[in-house]
Amino acid sequence: MRSPAPSDAKTTLLIFGAGGHGRVLCDAALLGRSWTNIVVSDRKLPLHQDELLPGIALLTAEKASELNPMIHIAIGNNGARQKEAGFWGHERLTSVVHPAAVVSAFASLTPGCFVAANSVVGPMAVVGMCVIVNHGAVIDHDVEVGAFSHVAPNATLGGHVKTGQRVLIGSGAVVLPSVMIGDDVIVGAGSVVHENLLSSGTYAGIPARKIQ
DSSP states (O other): OOOOOOOSSOOEEEEEOOSHHHHHHHHHHHHHTOOSEEEEEOSSOOTTOSEEETTEEEEOHHHHHTTOOEEEEOOSSHHHHHHHHHHHOGGGBOOEEOTTOEEOTTOEEOTTOEEOTTOEEOTTOEEOTTOEEOTTOEEOTTOEEOTTOEEOTTOEEOTTOEEOTTOEEOTTOEEOTTOEEOTTEEEOTTOEEOSOBOSSEEEETTTTEEOO
16 A cells, blocks of 8 residues: 555654755655645755755754654665665655655555656555655556665656666666566666666666666
């Protein structure tokens, strides 16, 4: 089942990550209107700003933790996101779904996911912990996306695709149905993947070939 956003309880959301992705995440959380209070923190608070968005103040991690919040790790780097999820504790993670996203009632979002505007998650898809499904991305039916992965804007995973952990599918890339992708694979922007990519590394082109 989908990871539900809080509705009845008065709940504080801590967005951990004060960079560009944190700003996008914060905007989606505000539009969703599911949180009584939203705060933002980071290991290195930006020196040039005191708000992530107007009215959303930046707090130290210590101050934010005192609020006993639910947490979303808003860091674009897959490995760093995994590290922070371990620090804060998986039991406190929560997902954020933009109200303009389409998520099937028969899809499953593991806690900590972000599903951005105009993206689609199809029926029987399983999206792992702390996965980013970015703007306009398509996760088709029966897809499994491994934890701490990132499906970049306008990328498409065809039906029955399965990815490992910490995978990056670049902007506009297409992974054809039933392909398997291993841990720590990067698929370059605009690439087309038509066969299994099981060893870690960077792949690009049409069709995608290992380049690093």
